[in-house]
Amino acid sequence: MELTQLLNSVHAIQVTGEVQRRDVADIVYDSRKVQKNSVFVAIKGYKTDGHKFLQDAINKGAVAVVVEDDNAIPDDLITHSQIAKILVNDCRIALAELSGGFYRDPSSKLNLIGITGTNGKTTSTFILRNILQNVGSKTGLIGTIANYIGDEKIDSKLTTPESNDLNRMFYDMIQAGCEYAVMEVSSHSLVLNRVYGLDFKISMFSNITSDHLDFHQTFDEYLNAKKILFDGLSPNSFAIINSDDSSSNKLIKDCKAKIVTYGAADNSDYQV
Structure with missing residues (x-):
């Protein structure tokens, strides 16, 4: 170009x-x-x-x-x-x-799924990737332990890489025939605009506890960092939220996406 x-x-x-x-x-x-x-x-x-x-x-x-x-x-x-x-x-x-x-807006050509939360991001991304792969959908993964472009494993240095590295990997996923990409979205990456402009089709929230306060200083700042992911979703996307977490309502109060909840609460869309 x-x-x-x-x-x-x-x-x-x-x-x-x-x-x-x-x-x-x-x-x-x-x-x-x-x-x-x-x-x-x-x-x-x-x-x-x-x-x-x-x-x-x-x-x-x-x-x-x-x-x-x-x-x-x-x-x-x-x-x-x-x-x-x-x-x-x-x-x-x-x-x-x-x-x-x-890289010609590669995230818009994938079914991009972002998972954020204090705990459970890595486990959730691997479970979801395995489900998608087992039903025949070639899936890339970006996360703490490793990155995958289809079946090719690539060493990971950051939970969520810098934006140029992300877009390059999404481009490579498309070239490799991937339909889906699942990724961990850290609070640091949201504040530092590493995922700025990405076209998330689905964003998921697991939970939030008092962590990373060396970077965010206060719990409210930490929560607001997570909120960036959901504030940026389009009306055509989905936000999947843990309704058992007391911070979930604050997280989605400005979210334009279709909201789906899960949890033990009776009013959850999917009770677990």
């Missing part, structure tokens, strides 16, 4: 420099992985800031750099290097938008 076309995928504040009519090789946030004609997205992380590595990315042949800080690299250097500088409000969202565009 040419850079000129790819730019239609991202909400840019400003584009400076030269937008070349070249096929983009990859979308990367790690400057060590930049190759000729890559687009480098300068993510501000907790340990380092990708804006510090813009020069490295340019030296390695990046065709464009994406920044939040317009002053991180001078426009004169961008012009001299004959590349584009794309200024955005949020580089993590831009990474998700560009990756979705580069």
Whole structure:
């Protein structure tokens, strides 16, 4: 895909420099992985800031750099290097938008199922994948223990990978003939926009307890992180909710999807 076309995928504040009519090789946030004609997205992380590595990315042949800080690299250097500088409000969202565009919105071509909750995500994804595989539906999986593209096992580094890695794996799943993908959706990934723009057909909630408060600080922040998944569902999708959990009503109060509940409570749609 040419850079000129790819730019239609991202909400840019400003584009400076030269937008070349070249096929983009990859979308990367790690400057060590930049190759000729890559687009480098300068993510501000907790340990380092990708804006510090813009020069490295340019030296390695990046065709464009994406920044939040317009002053991180001078426009004169961008012009001299004959590349584009794309200024955005949020580089993590831009990474998700560009990756979705580069891989041609692969999540929309899968029956994507996301599972979130403090406990039970990994078990639930493997059970669901096995059910789908046993009825003849080739299914990919993304999670804590491993990732699967059909029957191919791939090592997992994060419960929910970064958005460019996710979109690449979804693309590979489609190429491998997968109809479904099931994935663990961590609270961290929701806050950090790793799953931004993904087309979830079904999202499931298992439970929530006081966990990960080193990252979220308070239980309400943790709950609101989980809520992001359900707030983003379309009216054509399904939210499957554990009605026994006292936080479930807060989780779905702004959800537009069709809601299906399960639990021991008498008013559950499916009583277990």
